[in-house]
Amino acid sequence: MKSRSGVRAGNQAAGGLFRPAHGQKKGPGSPVGAVITLSGMVQGVGFRPFVHRLARECELAGSVCNFSGGVIVEIEGDRGRVDEFYSRVSAEAPPMAHVVDKRIERRSPQGLRAFSVEKSRQVNDEFVLVPPDICMCDHCQEELLDPHDRRYRYPFINCTDCGPRFTIISKMPYDRPLTTMRSFTMCPPCQKEYEDIDHRRYHAQPNACRRCGPHLFFRDMRGNKAEGEEALREAVRRLKMGHIVAVKGIGGFHLCCDATDDRAV
Numbered sequence: 001m002k003s004r005s006g007v008r009a010g011n012q013a014a015g016g017l018f019r020p021a022h023g024q025k026k027g028p029g030s031p032v033g034a035v036i037t038l039s040g041m042v043q044g045v046g047f048r049p050f051v052h053r054l055a056r057e058c059e060l061a062g063s064v065c066n067f068s069g070g071v072i073v074e075i076e077g078d079r080g081r082v083d084e085f086y087s088r089v090s091a092e093a094p095p096m097a098h099v100v101d102k103r104i105e106r107r108s109p110q111g112l113r114a115f116s117v118e119k120s121r122q123v124n125d126e127f128v129l130v131p132p133d134i135c136m137c138d139h140c141q142e143e144l145l146d147p148h149d150r151r152y153r154y155p156f157i158n159c160t161d162c163g164p165r166f167t168i169i170s171k172m173p174y175d176r177p178l179t180t181m182r183s184f185t186m187c188p189p190c191q192k193e194y195e196d197i198d199h200r201r202y203h204a205q206p207n208a209c210r211r212c213g214p215h216l217f218f219r220d221m222r223g224n225k226a227e228g229e230e231a232l233r234e235a236v237r238r239l240k241m242g243h244i245v246a247v248k249g250i251g252g253f254h255l256c257c258d259a260t261d262d263r264a265v
Contacts, residue, residue, distance in 0.1 A: 032079045033109040036086060039070035040100030043174035044131035046160030047071055048117050049202040050094050058085045061112035066173035067121040070128050076109040094161070096134060117203060120173040128172050137162040139200060150189070156214050160204045168206060176205040187212035
């Protein structure tokens with residue numbers, strides 16, 4: 001679902017996005033400040049990492065953060081670059097994003113020198129679309145099947161473009177402490193990915209690996225337990241024996257059996 005259509009924009013001035021605020025210079029290259037608010041499906045879809053990279057490309061300073069109603073971007077820099085950013089932030093949004101509304105408010109520049117992803121803000125009575133769980137992307141599938149990758153055959157692999165969303169969210173705004181992943185502390189390599197703006201797991205809230213994330217386990221009615229690859233092998237063995245196996249996925253339980261076994265069916 002692309003964000004290029006259905007966007008309602010507000011607070012634009014005739015002849016461009018800005019009329020100079022009181023005390024601002026009117027030259028075409030003079031710095032300006034702005035606060036952009038975006039709503040729709042803009043959380044859990046890699047929107048903040050996208051905004052950060054776009055701001056870097058446009059050479060703008062400021063910050064981006066989630067709030068309970070969407071995303072807030074504070075930017076400042078060259079007037080033309082701010083105009084460009086405002087246009088591209090919805091037109092080039094991540095594939096799973098859907099910007100329903102965007103608004104811009106001018107303000108005097110604050111002298112910001114860098115761009116950052118800030119802590120989310122809680123605003124009462126605000127509504128934001130919750131993203132669905134997203135099927136595995138091609139990049140994660142390549143890692144999953146690569147024997148030399150540290151996530152080889154790791155069943156809970158994900159990134160900013162795929163993985164669980166709806167079924168792990170406890171509360172909005174979408175941040176790891178407000179999801180079921182709050183119980184799992186990222187290991188140093190995962191934390192490094194999470195903090196690297198050029199990595200596709202930059203600010204990926206469910207980011208994890210075999211070392212620090214959830215893991216497979218198998219348990220039967222007698223309490224016998226197996227973990228990891230052995231858990232998978234035991235589940236396969238039980239299915240071949242005609243047993244029914246309840247597989248807990250991110251969306252609940254799936255009852256599995258051998259469809260060619262009349263007794264199991």
